[in-house]
Amino acid sequence: LSIIALLTDFGTSDWFTGETKGVLFGIAPNVHIVDITHQIAPGDIRSGAFALKASYKSFPLQTIFCVPIDPDTSGSCTAIAIQSDRYTFVGPDNGVLSWAVEDEHILSIVKLTDIRFFRNPLSMTFRGRDIFAPVAAHLSEGVSIKALGPILMGYKHLPVPVPHVTGDTVSGEILYIDRFGNIITNITKELLSKNSSFNFHSSGINQVLPLASTYDSVEQGKAMIYAGSTGFIEIGIHSGSAAKEFRIKCGDTVDFTAL
């Protein structure tokens, strides 16, 4: 049994996602389709790359990830598929696949060129429906990745912001802010020492926060640092929004100094 997981910026208010599923079922009538999310901001490759990296390992082996976050929508950005020993990824070669794929043992990268596996007719503005979805569906039906087009030697890497350690201070940046207002940094939990509290510093912010294990380790309304479910250090508020409290946004720099 085959799973296709969709991660897009199509939104849910128009018919784009539903129509894309119609195309998938037309080719792969028995596939399970899972929506990771469709609410990546239009063309926000970085948030798409992070959402994919954060979620893909929870899916069963052999899942096919279809990620048409594709601000260029045309031939100026190559359409690709990447197969690892565990998963397959389909999307534009603009870096949106790269943060997930760099953790994988890659077997093949191909350029999607064989129009037998595309929708017919082919529009010029909706590659999600017309190229990426049909290709994902054909892969789930057993088409070999090598049938899709010529082998590529590499793919575009989106730069990964790297955290830095200087003495007792770890510096990084904000990768993502979730629905609950939790602030996800690029700092893995291994980089933070086991101290019980840290000075948290960012633009206009200078505050001592405890390192906690769960939200209710602190009182309601209080902030804390913790290792989030993605493996990265987060800043959160018990029953509140840290993003609102600290007025912080993606890309902002932060540092934590052990106390």
Place this chain on the structure above:
Amino acid sequence: LSIIALLTDFGTSDWFTGETKGVLFGIAPNVHIVDITHQIAPGDIRSGAFALKASYKSFPLQTIFCVPIDPDTSGSCTAIAIQSDRYTFVGPDNGVLSWAVEDEHILSIVKLTDIRFFRNPLSMTFRGRDIFAPVAAHLSEGVSIKALGPILMGYKHLPVPVPHVTGDTVSGEILYIDRFGNIITNITKELLSKNSSFNFHSSGINQVLPLASTYDSVEQGKAMIYAGSTGFIEIGIHSGSAAKEFRIKCGDTVDFTAL
């Protein structure tokens, strides 16, 4: 294998859509359910009709479309099913099915009256859950459309705004604005000449725009005219929102003059 595609104004914040799927699976345990969208504005028959027309042909043959966009919710609007040689449509007879169905070769139209195919008990205010969904599920299980109620000779047509050509000018109106701010007109691509640029005119707007094939045919932030994925002419901005830029809304009139 059977597909039921749902297109509603139920939203996704309450339980209405999920509960409706519970009803569907209770009757048709092996059906695939596809959400086209649930975010049509409450009672917006015209947007629902357009979303159905724009998307339905991408679904596999024999798909059953269940479209309970039903501002009257009661006996004052007949509940109907329409079967063509390719698809089946279930919904209120208020025009929401009409823009799709008029492209189809219709075999049967019936009035839904046989309560054996309705939910029991039957509420007075939720025909989506209690009539349209159960009927769609019974159809997917093989019940004949003619078992559902008496044959009708016609269905309600929602007026289709017709574009006009006068010399070098094509006049039409705005049918839909999508998540990306792309403006979809009622002008089919065949009506526009092959000129490379047009004067775009609407209330307070008078601007020369290029006819492009893809968003990145123009610079980021620049507007263009193009044939959209629905087959209609659209106005869009590369990596931007044309609807915001031009402050245009559904129903506004537009014209394009070849230059």
Place this chain on the structure above:
Amino acid sequence: LSIIALLTDFGTSDWFTGETKGVLFGIAPNVHIVDITHQIAPGDIRSGAFALKASYKSFPLQTIFCVPIDPDTSGSCTAIAIQSDRYTFVGPDNGVLSWAVEDEHILSIVKLTDIRFFRNPLSMTFRGRDIFAPVAAHLSEGVSIKALGPILMGYKHLPVPVPHVTGDTVSGEILYIDRFGNIITNITKELLSKNSSFNFHSSGINQVLPLASTYDSVEQGKAMIYAGSTGFIEIGIHSGSAAKEFRIKCGDTVDFTAL
């Protein structure tokens, strides 16, 4: 064939819901997953409890409801499963299951302790993905509820606001406001007499409303009282939002006096 129905506060803009489905399919590859909603306000146990009570009976027998609305996210709130003669419910023991379960004939209540049925590794902040979803998936695969952990003798009840009848007046409170602006009270339809109109009173409101059966029993823009699809009395406006018109919110008290 097995159904797992999800009712969460995960939202749909991040990957939380999709990732949870990846976990479910990894354990139960043939399950049908139904989203009731993911847009309960973060940690709003009362709205979650109402949405579950309002919807669960429309699902097929044996459906497993997974309801990780879990503001405490940690060991301070017991994780439980409750099996009735019709359904199974999985979630935190904070009352979110209680309004549905109190209508059921309960067979077993267990504390979820056996980590063989949890995700490995186990995060400290995402019990929906790591405990509730895997347990629901194992139940759908045939694991006995008694294998999950020790039997409990009870579960936490969320207080149910009780309506009061005094002479010709029924007093209650607002339980939920839906997408359409319909106001759902805690007053069951049996409590209201069959009079044709009532004086509706709430903070700053004193208005005579008809008791109607469907929205179009009154003119467009006019308000009415009716028995909603959940079995409770609602206040609605034909083609409008009663919540906006009356500026009413969840928890507000209301009374209706027969005229």
